[in-house]
Amino acid sequence: MTATTFDDHERVQWAGKAAAYRDSFASLCAHPAGPLLDAATVGEGVRVLDVGTGTGTVAALACSRAAKVTAVDAEPSMLEIARRRAADAETHLAVLPQLPFPDGCFDAVVANFVLNHVGDPGAAVREMRRVVRPGGRLAVTIWPYPPPPAQQLWNTIFDAAGVHRPADLPRVAPDKDFPRDHDGLTGLLDRAGLADIRCDLLTWTHRVHPDTWWAGPANGLGTPGTLLRRQDPATIARVRHHYDQHTATYRDAEGRLGLPTAALLASASVR
Template sequence: MRDPAAYDRGFARLTSYTVEPLLDALGPRPRRLLDLGCGTGVVTAAALALGAEVTAVDSSPAMLDVVARRHPGATVRGATLPVLPFDDGSFDAAAGNFVINHVTDTPATLAELHRVLRPGGALALTWWTSEEMTATNVFAEALAAARVPYEPPARPFTAVERPERFAGLLTAAGFGEVGVRTLRWRHRVDPAAWWTGVVEAAGPRFEVITRQPPETLARVRACYDRLAAPYAAAGFPVCARLAHGLR
């Protein structure tokens, strides 16, 4: 399970870069907004500030506890995609900030999102482009440099992450006015703080680091420090996709 405090210090800050374009892609301010995979609430906070009625969902009770404490004005529900506990047409918009790349069944998830949106409702989703994710790939590179055997978890989303492929899935699910754009930025963060945030979050991709004996962990950290040093001033290059469509 992700550690909410570590996630908040690390990945939540990384994902905050895309919150504004994600909400902008939904068009005019929606009244009823569904925040998918809310994490510690970066999208929920921004949507509430815009005056939306926000329902935040996540599969992690610990994350939901954080959102409920920070944002008592939001409705908080546990849910694991592709199943959502809502009636047809419950929302004017749905936003998922880096959640679609984690689902087990992309077409079923898109069909479910189509179901819970009202006619004319808007959908916006972001995901990482794995080949341009220096901010996280540096950890895999450090493991390789430290000669630690590492097999990344399977990422089924890779098969559908290309813009044309994902746009086709949105169209097949019934969405219109579909578009996919690319977002690039620099994640400016102290490399030591980024190490702590990612490793202590204990996500499935890099929990292998936490399982290493002290001497091996020290070797991985030394390799990370060397590889991350060139990005200390300008930040880690990051690339993501943003897809949108109308029900």
């Protein structure tokens, strides 16, 4: 199994960005951590693998449940922070779709928004399934399509600023992609040979300071960050102007944003 062009782009995009992620988008991604572990029935003594641990949010929560936690990530700077946050977890550098573990060595595998960042989602799910024992659990989250308001807001801002979308932005190859909706995600798990598949929509309001929400793309994170980094200073200033305008309606009396958002959480059993 080899890396795709999309995978190569992800490695470059996230290189050295752990602190920027921790200080911007990590709080957004943290919301489903509890439901994700619940869906995988992670509790005391459960051998769980957290794939794409990032800064260790899910791994730390699993440790607090007295689970036996192993965490992996493809980015060394993420693991540096995760090791401090989840000191009781065993950590490894690993890049999907290859995990450095034998078949069936975990009771559960969880992956929080990881499938949004791999070039071959099907191969990633099959590899995660491989390392779970028969009867064990696998649980994943993704950002859905159409995007929820928190994510769609960036498209609105770029459109208002007249930012052109270049044709060369890396995308998952059509023959490897899947619809980012309920049926698409459950179908992905079904094709990987999983059973008892369930998929739920999680909704919440993300509370964040406007400068923190801006900081993610300003530091090159995500598709908005990739796009913003390609602009000249005048265009970036114009984007910021429209950012301030379009986020104004989401601000509370204290100036914090309340952004409606959503994620799909799917879980299944390993045959």
